[in-house]
Amino acid sequence: MAAAAISKLLGKNLEICLVESDQIATVGVGEATIPPLLTLHKLLEIKEQDFMVATQATFKLGISFENWRDVNEDYIHSFGTTGQDCWAAGFQHFWLKGKQQGIASDYGDYCPELLASLAGKFAVQPKLGLNYAYHFDAGLYAQFLRKMAEKHGTRRVEGKISEVQCCNQTGMIDRLILESGEQLEGDLFIDCTGFRGLLIEQTLHTGYLDWTHWLPCDSALAVQTENTQPPIPYTRSIARESGWQWRIPLQHRTGNGLVYCSRYMSDEQAEKTLLQNLEGEPITEPRQIRFRTGQRRLHWNKNCVALGLASGFIEPLESTSIHLIQRGLVRLMQMFPHSGIVQSDIDEFNSQMFSEVENIRDFIILHYHVTNRRDSAFWRHCAGMDIPDSLAHRIELFRETGKVFKVPNELFGENSWTQVMLGQGIMPQQYHPIVDQMSDEELAHFLNQIRTQSKRMVEQLPSHQDFLRHYCPATMP
Numbered sequence: 003m004a005a006a007a008i009s010k011l012l013g014k015n016l017e018i019c020l021v022e023s024d025q026i027a028t029v030g031v032g033e034a035t036i037p038p039l040l041t042l043h044k045l046l047e048i049k050e051q052d053f054m055v056a057t058q059a060t061f062k063l064g065i066s067f068e069n070w071r072d073v074n075e076d077y078i079h080s081f082g083t084t085g086q087d088c089w090a091a092g093f094q095h096f097w098l099k100g101k102q103q104g105i106a107s108d109y110g111d112y113c114p115e116l117l118a119s120l121a122g123k124f125a126v127q128p129k130l131g132l133n134y135a136y137h138f139d140a141g142l143y144a145q146f147l148r149k150m151a152e153k154h155g156t157r158r159v160e161g162k163i164s165e166v167q168c169c170n171q172t173g174m175i176d177r178l179i180l181e182s183g184e185q186l187e188g189d190l191f192i193d194c195t196g197f198r199g200l201l202i203e204q205t206l207h208t209g210y211l212d213w214t215h216w217l218p219c220d221s222a223l224a225v226q227t228e229n230t231q232p233p234i235p236y237t238r239s240i241a242r243e244s245g246w247q248w249r250i251p252l253q254h255r256t257g258n259g260l261v262y263c264s265r266y267m268s269d270e271q272a273e274k275t276l277l278q279n280l281e282g283e284p285i286t287e288p289r290q291i292r293f294r295t296g297q298r299r300l301h302w303n304k305n306c307v308a309l310g311l312a313s314g315f316i317e318p319l320e321s322t323s324i325h326l327i328q329r330g331l332v333r334l335m336q337m338f339p340h341s342g343i344v345q346s347d348i349d350e351f352n353s354q355m356f357s358e359v360e361n362i363r364d365f366i367i368l369h370y371h372v373t374n375r376r377d378s379a380f381w382r383h384c385a386g387m388d389i390p391d392s393l394a395h396r397i398e399l400f401r402e403t404g405k406v407f408k409v410p411n412e413l414f415g416e417n418s419w420t421q422v423m424l425g426q427g428i429m430p431q432q433y434h435p436i437v438d439q440m441s442d443e444e445l446a447h448f449l450n451q452i453r454t455q456s457k458r459m460v461e462q463l464p465s466h467q468d469f470l471r472h473y474c475p476a477t478m479p
Contacts, residue, residue: 012338018155019157019186026162036325054136059138059474060470062236062237064080065078066119066237078236105446111457115133122235124463125469137237165178175306193313197315202308210296217370219261220293220294221291224289225259233252245272260276294315305343308330309327311323319366337350360392364392365413396419401431
């Protein structure tokens with residue numbers, strides 16, 4: 003992503019070198035995305051159909067959270083907006099009064115993306131568009147972007163790094179020495195070496211903020227299976243005894259995995275749980291991933307910028323991993339050090355990254371902490387643990403008043419927080435008084451009109467599978 007974006011958008015006056023080794027596999031499980039990726043693709047002038055065919059992609063309208071609020075209780079966090087807001091209050095306030103009066107149905111009935119998810123329908127409609135993202139094969143996506151990067155002048159060097167040399171005076175990275183003996187000098191280094199953090203941590207000793215006291219899962223198993231049914235237009239997140247299982251449908255296969263806490267579930271139990279809950283025959287062996295939730299103390303340190311897993315890790319519950327690569331990359335291009343490294347750029351970059359990552363962290367903790375589950379030691383721990391003050395304030399504000407306020411540099415908006423807090427079981431105690439400006443008849447008409455329009459829009463859509471066949475059919479890789 004970094005090589006493709008920088009070479010395409012800034013590359014005319016830069017010499018860009020991508021060091022990669024075919025012997026080092028990528029994690030390769032970041033297969034679900036969120037809508038901002040479409041913005042990056044527009045910047046890079048990527049044709050959607052070409053990208054989808056190349057990566058076996060399907061469309062995604064949201065995430066189904068199953069067993070999170072309690073066992074056998076499900077809800078969907080969908081993209082887009084629900085209902086209509088007014089200048090003083092979000093739609094949830096109108097819905098709350100309607101619910102109290104018995105004239106409102108489920109909150110999701112007022113969101114086209116959610117209704118289309120449940121109906122298995124989808125289409126790209128520029129004028130009456132759904133908000134959507136993608137499921138894709140992460141390995142094929144990397145190949146697709148590599149071709150783009152090389153097309154725009156990136157020089158790819160195959161090999162492993164054996165040594166990183168720094169300047170004795172400045173402490174900045176001077177050069178990389180490869181196992182082949184080749185030396186690569188540079189002014190700016192982007193660390194994409196995953197959890198190892200070869201440059202940002204092993205060389206510059208940047209330090210790490212550990213968040214496992216709030217997000218205790220530390221392990222994952224990933225396995226791919228054959229498709230047994232047409233792909234659905236949403237990701238499934240199914241809470242299990244000590245973690246959760248993902249299910250991501252592509253055109254040619256399904257991605258599966260189990261995120262779990264090794265303190266409460268052994269590796270053997272985890273593998274058994276995952277394999278017993280698969281749909282379709284496995285086509286790969288389960289692959290284990292160990293991780294520690296948190297972020298580097300600096301995302302940009304000296305002349306090194308860390309992206310992806312090298313910068314930190316928040317489990318992929320809301321499909322934010324690729325998004326954070328994109329945000330770091332866009333910020334870097336906005337603050338690109340054309341005339342040399344400037345400390346004020348570094349400080350602003352880190353400040354913005356910290357706040358965005360911390361807000362995502364709080365959103366993920368919300369799913370674990372606000373739950374009625376007490377059926378295992380893991381869920382009892384999550385429900386009883388201390389949480390960040392910033393999240394505690396948001397929860398109490400919503401519980402007491404129904405209000406949600408988006409903060410600067412925040413990914414998730416009012417509708418996302420509202421859907422998840424309602425889905426996890428928080429029902430606000432009051433609604434905003436501006437709702438009472440409507441008569442009961444006006445409120446009933448307002449709610450009914452939105453619900454009817456949403457339903458009609460979805461009824462006109464083709465099935466997700468039919469649209470894929472028409473729009474971007476991919477052959478087996």
